[in-house]
Amino acid sequence: MYQLYKEMLTNYLRNKSEHTLYSAQQFSKEMMVKDLSPEEMVSLHISVFKEIVEDLPEEVIDSFDLLLEVMIGYGLAHREHLSLRDRQRQLESELNVAARMQQSLLPSKELKVDEVDFGVTSVPAGKMSGDYYHYIVDEQGHIGVAVADVIGKGIPAAMCMSMIKYAMDSIPEQRLQPAALLENLNRVVERNIDSDMFITMVYGSYDPKSHRFYFASAGHEPGFFYEAATNTFHDLKTKGIVLGVSPKVQYHESSLKLEPGDFVVLLSDGVTETRVNGEFIERKDVSQLIGKYKHLPAQLMAEQVFRELERMQDFQLKDDFTLLILRRNV
Amino acid sequence: MQVQTHVDINSEWGIVAARQAGRKLAREIGFGSVDQARITTAISELARNIYLYANKGQIYIEEVSNANKRGVKITAIDQGPGIKDVRKVMEDGFTTSGGLGAGLPGVRRLMDDFTIDSEVNNGTTISAIKWLR
Incomplete structure (x- = not known):
């Protein structure tokens, strides 16, 4: 040297x-x-x-x-x-x-039921996600689906998210009653998280015999209902405040009938709050985008919509992204 | 019995005097110019901590030796407010971010051995040794 x-x-x-x-x-x-x-x-x-x-x-x-x-x-x-x-x-x-631990909290088995075509995509903006999704089929063939979004990002949001998962596991008997399930979850959340944290959530259950989809929402971004006969998208209108604000809350439950080819879309606000050139895209843009890929199987549809929105914002996600699609098969 | 120099720290002058004493001893023991500069920087930091947080205290500088090496030992003593969370001040980036200089993690890096004893309301004693290689 x-x-x-x-x-x-x-x-x-x-x-x-x-x-x-x-x-x-x-x-x-x-x-x-x-x-x-x-x-x-x-x-x-x-x-x-x-x-x-x-x-x-x-x-x-x-x-x-x-x-x-x-x-x-x-x-x-x-x-x-x-x-x-x-x-x-x-x-x-x-x-x-x-x-990786967080990933293991999500359902790992594919949802395979003859009556429906199902797909979900969830991508965190950072390493950890404040979004959560869930799906399950019970012995009678009923399907439960949920999307939750912790207000906030990163590790605190992710820790909060795991609580939702454990709370849901502990109240299995209400899987078919979205409003009752949210009321129960709300009590758990209200007792266990800081007052400055909130969780929004939408829960739905589908009865493959009657083809009815029941759903309730706790301040969550409204999903979409696609009606094949008229080729139109409708908002899944719901009322209900976010989880964790007040101990006693009642949630309103709605339902709708799915005809063959109809589908419902649940999503997190990371989807609708996509920013392109500094401006939020409109919900109509999102539904148009979903419509563009509706000929694909639900899983591919969700993935394509994500890919396109990701490209639109130059591959930099501002918020966690979750999109879940459930379609009645013909 | 080896000689111990002690300097009272209650002004910037004290800091300079302590540096001088430290450099002189380091040179006598045979430290090279880089290590001399490291030892004096460590003395500066310790003396400045006394001056800034405890107002007054003492710096002791002495030669130490064990089986086969010689070294310089600096001891900084004050009766100031003490350090509430020692682990925190020993963390990188804690003091430096406030522009307070190298801080205690810096002193630990500059020297070979480092010990700290602090009690809230009862002062702080820090000693650090640099061995001649």
């Missing part, structure tokens, strides 16, 4: 070539890999310089004291940077583990 630097400096003092400067730049990379601190580099320069230039004026030698003193501070900042970088890597890997 000493020898190499000495050669470079000797060369440079002799010919002042760009070539030597380039070698010096390469040298600095190597020294950083070897963890040579800035003050050690300055010190190396001083010793080499003293050796190759005889009779340096005393002022030049003394001036290096000052430089060395200043470089100590830079050296410390450099080391701190390295240690913070390590810590960031560690946090990153913990976050990856947490994200």
Whole structure:
């Protein structure tokens, strides 16, 4: 190292070539890999310089004291940077583990029932998601579906989300009664989360014999109902305040009948609040987009809509995105 | 018995005097110029902490040795407010972000051994050793 630097400096003092400067730049990379601190580099320069230039004026030698003193501070900042970088890597890997755990809270088995065509896509804006979705088929073949959105993003939202999952697991008998289920969940949420956190949720259940879809919403972004006969989209109009605000809340339950080819879409506000060039897209744009892909199976439909909206916002999601589609088969 | 220098810290002058004493001893023991600068920077930081947070205190500088090495030991003592959360001040980025300089993590990096004892309302004692390689 000493020898190499000495050669470079000797060369440079002799010919002042760009070539030597380039070698010096390469040298600095190597020294950083070897963890040579800035003050050690300055010190190396001083010793080499003293050796190759005889009779340096005393002022030049003394001036290096000052430089060395200043470089100590830079050296410390450099080391701190390295240690913070390590810590960031560690946090990153913990976050990856947490994200995998969160993924495991979502249903893992595909929903395969003859009567319906089902698809869902959920993509977090960051590593962890504040969106949650759920689907289940009971022994009688009834299907329960849900989309929930924790107001907020990142880790706090994600932690909150896991509570919804456990709460739902503990009240299985209400899977067919969306309003009662939300009322129960609301009590759990109200008791367990900070008053500055809210969860919106929509729950639906589908009876494949009567083809009726029952649903209730707690302040959630309204979904869509697509009517095949008229080729039109309707809003799934619902009323009900968000979960966690007040302990005693009653939710309104609605229902509608699905004809063959009809489908319902549940989504999170990450879908409707997609921003293109700084402006929110309209719900009508979303329904048009869904309509564009309605010839596809539900799963592909959801994926295509996501892909297109992702592209529209230059692949930078501002909010977690969840889109769930349930269609009555012909 | 080795000599111990002690400097009262109650002004910026005290900080400079402590640096001077530290540099002199480091040079005598045989530390190179980079390590001399590191030792004096550590002294500065410790003395400044005393001056800024405890108003007054002492810096002790002494030569230490064990089986086969020699070193410089700096001890900073004050009867100031103490540190409530030592783990926090030893965290990178905690003091530096406020522009307060290298802080205690910096001192720990500059030196080889580092110990800190602090009790709220009862002051702080920090000692740090740099060994000659």
